[in-house]
Structures are given as structure tokens and as C-alpha cells.
Amino acid sequence: MTAGVEQAGVPEATPKAGAARLLRPALGFLLPxxxxxxxxxxxxxxxxxxxxxxxxxVIWNTFSDLAATGELQQHALATLWRVACGFVFGVMAGTIFxxxxxxxxxTHRVVDPTLQALRSIPSIAWVPLFILWxxxxxxxxxxxxxxGVFFPVYLGVMGAVMSVDRKIVEVGRVFRLSGLAMVxxxxxxxxMPAYVIALRAGLGLGWMFVVAAEFLGASTGxxxxxxxxxxxxxxxxxxxxxxxxxxxxxxxxxxxxLVSSPFLRWEDRFART
Amino acid sequence: MLVLDxxxxxxxxxVRALDGISLAVAPGExxxxxxxxxxxxxxxxxTVSGLDPPTQGRVVLDGTIINAPHEKIGIVFQEPRLLxxxxxxxxxxxxxxEFPKTExxxxxxxxxxxxxxxxxxxxxxxxxxGGQAQRVAIAxxxxxxxxxxxxxxxxxxxxxxxxxxxxDHLLDLWADLKPTLVMVTHDVDEAIVLADRVMVxxxxxxxxxxxxACDLPRPRDRQSAAFDFVKRRVLAxxxxxxxxxxxxxxxxxxxxxxxGGLWW
Numbered sequence: 001m002t003a004g005v006e007q008a009g010v011p012e013a014t015p016k017a018g019a020a021r022l023l024r025p026a027l028g029f030l031l032p033x034x035x036x037x038x039x040x041x042x043x044x045x046x047x048x049x050x051x052x053x054x055x056x057x058v059i060w061n062t063f064s065d066l067a068a069t070g071e072l073q074q075h076a077l078a079t080l081w082r083v084a085c086g087f088v089f090g091v092m093a094g095t096i097f098x099x100x101x102x103x104x105x106x107t108h109r110v111v112d113p114t115l116q117a118l119r120s121i122p123s124i125a126w127v128p129l130f131i132l133w134x135x136x137x138x139x140x141x142x143x144x145x146x147x148g149v150f151f152p153v154y155l156g157v158m159g160a161v162m163s164v165d166r167k168i169v170e171v172g173r174v175f176r177l178s179g180l181a182m183v184x185x186x187x188x189x190x191x192m193p194a195y196v197i198a199l200r201a202g203l204g205l206g207w208m209f210v211v212a213a214e215f216l217g218a219s220t221g222x223x224x225x226x227x228x229x230x231x232x233x234x235x236x237x238x239x240x241x242x243x244x245x246x247x248x249x250x251x252x253x254x255x256x257x258l259v260s261s262p263f264l265r266w267e268d269r270f271a272r273t
Numbered sequence: 274m275l276v277l278d279x280x281x282x283x284x285x286x287x288v289r290a291l292d293g294i295s296l297a298v299a300p301g302e303x304x305x306x307x308x309x310x311x312x313x314x315x316x317x318x319x320t321v322s323g324l325d326p327p328t329q330g331r332v333v334l335d336g337t338i339i340n341a342p343h344e345k346i347g348i349v350f351q352e353p354r355l356l357x358x359x360x361x362x363x364x365x366x367x368x369x370x371e372f373p374k375t376e377x378x379x380x381x382x383x384x385x386x387x388x389x390x391x392x393x394x395x396x397x398x399x400x401x402x403g404g405q406a407q408r409v410a411i412a413x414x415x416x417x418x419x420x421x422x423x424x425x426x427x428x429x430x431x432x433x434x435x436x437x438x439x440x441d442h443l444l445d446l447w448a449d450l451k452p453t454l455v456m457v458t459h460d461v462d463e464a465i466v467l468a469d470r471v472m473v474x475x476x477x478x479x480x481x482x483x484x485x486a487c488d489l490p491r492p493r494d495r496q497s498a499a500f501d502f503v504k505r506r507v508l509a510x511x512x513x514x515x516x517x518x519x520x521x522x523x524x525x526x527x528x529x530x531x532x533g534g535l536w537w
Contacts, residue, residue, distance in 0.1 A: 167350070167352065167354050168354060168356065170324060170350075170354070171354050171356065171367075173324060173342055174322065174324065174342050174347070174348055174368075175342070175367060175368040175370075176341075176342050176343075176344065181370075185367075185370075186356070189356070189358040190358075192358070263358075265397075266357050266358040266359075266397050266398075266399070267357075
């Protein structure tokens with residue numbers, strides 16, 4: 001009965017939203033396309049030889065050449081795989097530690113200062129140690145990425161749990177929710193918006209750390225393409241790899257937003273349209 | 274029968290918020306507690322709710338000592354405290370998790386109909402007005418059919434018109450199942466519109482100062498002479514309760530009590 005009300009509202013809204021839905025993302029392309037066009041024209045007109053900053057057409061050619069040989073896919077997949085693994089481990093650890101330190105004041109006092117100290121260590125500083133500990137293959141890279149993902153997720157979850165409104169928790173107490181029900185029905189939904197932001201921040205760092213990891217002794221991955229391009233003097237390949245990073249990073253971020261949006265429709269946002 | 278037996282509350286920092294409150298509320302009775310700010314009226318309500326159990330004495334409902342939230346006791350807070358991630362209907366049904374789905378749906382639909390918000394069932398709490406949200410909160414508290422409903426200044430954040438509207442509405446809802454109502458307010462008119470008995474409290478520490486029976490026939494006319502008569506009695510009792518606090522308190526507390534006297 002109640003579901004019918006919602007369904008009835010949908011067909012009305014669609015035609016109006018249709019045009020806007022196509023137009024709005026297009027606005028985001030305006031600036032990069034304009035810049036690319038400007039540079040292409042500048043190089044064609046001979047204002048620059050474009051050797052160190054290759055014009056879009058050259059990058060596109062490099063891109064499609066790499067794609068044609070399957071190299072691009074191979075490197076992109078290798079990188080994607082590392083980020084995915086590191087992300088999963090980092091998120092798991094960050095969520096667990098963040099939830100515990102956010103919930104228990106004692107654990108917070110014992111564990112948080114150490115973690116905060118570890119957080120201030122620059123990512124690259126870990127690399128030699130991780131290579132000694134975990135070898136030069138995948139394990140050390142994935143762990144480095146997981147470390148990068150861990151801290152923003154840890155901080156975000158801890159902050160979110162600590163700032164859950166006491167008044168809302170009291171509603172749970174009035175209805176005599178058990179510990180587990182309190183987590184599932186009150187705490188989890190309450191921290192969800194902050195959690196999604198933490199995940200996005202973590203993923204961003206994951207993409208940063210994968211490059212650091214791949215700079216150091218990798219034979220595959222987009223980071224390897226960067227180093228390879230530098231050593232062999234192929235700026236177009238470097239830019240192509242950078243563009244690939246941008247696309248993958250944006251796409252993965254968008255994926256988080258997309259997956260989480262059904263859980264966050266209740267949010268009273270500052271700008272909803 | 275809800276009984277408070279010499280209930281006292283001392284906070285860990287040594288502040289004595291309640292001292293020896295003894296009180297019996299008959300089933301279906303509407304007891305309204307009124308008093309200057311800081312007189313412990315909200316603290317008393319929280320001890321009854323089981324959220325903050327008393328440090329001395331005990332709260333007993335039908336022979337059961339209340340030390341934690343109890344299924345027979347519902348509470349409405351000053352703020353609606355709706356869960357923003359649940360639609361209105363799910364908020365109303367929040368306390369019915371253990372009920373079968375059909376029963377839950379029936380009760381929620383009935384309650385929403387009773388508070389006049391059937392058309393808002395699928396709406397998010399952010400889309401409600403203050404008065405609507407508080408109606409949802411009342412429906413949520415009533416839907417498990419508690420024997421005692423506690424109300425902690427539930428209408429104080431609303432405008433005068435909405436407040437009067439919700440007071441009448443609360444009486445309608447009360448007439449359905451006749452739960453015991455214990456309400457805290459700082460609005461004398463509200464107390465007299467609703468109460469069978471008005472309890473005036475006094476601060477430092479919180480004590481029962483005076484009880485005034487209020488047996489006007491319902492619905493009560495806010496303009497009638499009888500209403501005015503009871504109102505004068507309550508106001509006079511309030512005045513006396515504040516004066517005495519001033520007379521016996523030391524200087525720091527005097528200022529607080531004098532400030533508290535300005536609330537109406």
C-alpha cells in the first residue's frame with residue numbers, strides 16, 4: 001500500500017530530471033576538454049614542439065597503441081588488483097580499529113596515540129622495511145597500499161563513532177536494544193555518511209600509495225609505465241599512464257558513491273539538487 | 274500503579290538533583306510536574322524512565338523495580354529524536370521489531386492514522402515540520418502500548434498554536450488506551466489543560482513542593498474562570514516555591530534561583 005505511493009511519484013519526476021541528468025556530468029568535461037583543445041591547437045600552430053608535453057592526439061595514439069598490444073590492460077589490471085587488495089585489507093583493519101577505539105574510551109587511550117604516531121610516517125619511509133619483510137613481489141606492495149588506506153578509514157570511523165548523538169543512542173536504550181541491535185539499528189546507520197567519506201579518502205590514498213609501491217621494483221602496473229616512460233624518454237607514455245590513473249581513480253570513487261547512495265538517501269544535504 | 278519511593282539522585286560530582294521524592298500515580302492518571310529551571314523535574318522523569326536510575330530509593334511499576342528502560346514505559350523527549358535514516362512509518366514501528374510483520378504494519382498504520390500523518394508514512398523525517406515530527410515521536414512511543422508514557426517538555430520547542438493543537442491531540446490519544454501520563458513542563462497553561470494533578474517542584478535539591486488537584490471537566494476551556502482559578506493557585510505555589518529557595522539558599526544559588534524565576 002505504502003510502496004504504491006512512492007512508485008506513483010517516480011514517472012512524474014523522470015522526464016524533468018532526464019535532460020539535467022545528461023547535462024550535469026557534461027559540465028565537468030568542459031574544462032579538461034577546453035584545455036586539451038587549446039594545447040592541441042597550440043602545438044599544431046607551431047607555438048610549441050610538444051616534445052615534453054605531448055598534445056592530446058599523440059597521447060591518444062600512444063594510448064591506443066598500448067591498448068592494441070594489450071599492454072595497457074595488463075598494466076591497468078595489475079595496478080587495479082593491487083589497489084583493490086590493499087583497499088580491502090586497509091578498510092577492514094581501519095573499520096575494526098576505528099570502531100573499537102571510537103567505542104571504548106580505554107582502548108582509545110591505549111591504542112590511538114601509537115596509531116597517530118605511525119600515521120605521521122611518510123609512506124615512502126615504509127618501503128625499504130616492507131621490502132625486507134615481505135619481499136619485492138606483490139605482498140609488500142599490497143601491504144603498503146593497505147597502510148595508506150588504513151589511516152583515513154581509521155580516523156573517519158573513529159570520529160564518526162565518537163560523535164554519534166547521545167540522544168539518538170538513548171532512543172535505542174528506551175527500546176531496550178541489545179548491544180548488537182544497537183550497533184545494527186543505531187550506530188551503523190548513524191556513522192554511514194562519515195564512513196563513505198572515509199572510504200573515499202582511503203581509496204584516494206590507495207591510488208597514491210600504489211604509485212609509490214610500483215616505483216620500487218615492479219615490472220607491471222601503471223606506475224611501471226611511468227618509470228619506463230621516464231627512463232626511455234617517452235613523455236606520451238607517462239601522460240597516458242597518468243590519464244589512465246585519473247580515469248581509474250575517478251571511476252572507482254564514483255563506484256563507491258554509486259553503491260553507497262541508496263543508504264544515504266535520508267541525508268539532509270546542504271545542496272540536494 | 275507507578276510508585277516513587279523516596280527517590281533521590283546524586284550525581285558523581287556530588288550535586289544532589291533529587292531528594293526523597295515519594296509519589297504514587299494511579300493507572301490512567303495524568304500527572305504534570307512543573308517548577309523553575311533546575312528543580313530536578315527532568316531528572317525525576319529520567320529516573321522513572323530507567324535511563325538514569327535513582328541513587329537512593331526506588332521506582333516501582335506494578336511491583337517491578339525500574340532500574341533500566343522497561344517495555345511498559347514509553348518516553349517522549351523535548352526533541353522528536355526521530356532516526357533520520359528511517360522513513361516515518363519505520364520510525365513509528367521502531368519499537369515493534371519483535372512483532373510479526375503484519376501486526377507491526379497494522380499498528381503503525383493505525384498510529385499514523387491516529388496522529389493524522391498517514392500521507393507522510395513514506396517520507397523522511399527531515400521533510401516534517403516540528404509539530405509533525407513530535408507527533409511521530411508520540412506515535413512511536415505509544416505504538417508498543419506502554420502503561421506509562423513519560424513526556425519531557427515535549428511541546429516546548431513548538432509555537433503557541435501548534436502547542437495548543439498538540440495538547441488537545443495528546444488528550445485524544447490518551448483517551449484511546451488511557452496510559453498513565455507523567456509530563457514535565459514549564460508552561461502553566463499546558464499543565465492545567467492536561468493534568469489531573471499538578472505537582473510543583475522546588476530546587477536545591479529537587480523536592481516535591483506542593484500538589485494541586487486539577488479536576489476540571491474535559492475538554493477544558495482555557496478562557497474559563499475555573500481554569501483561571503486553578504492557574505492562579507499553581508502560579509502562587511510556584512512563586513512560593515521560588516521564594517523559599519531564595520530565602521534558604523546561599524548567595525550563588527540565590528542568583529540562579531532568581532534567574533530561574535524569570536522563566537514565565
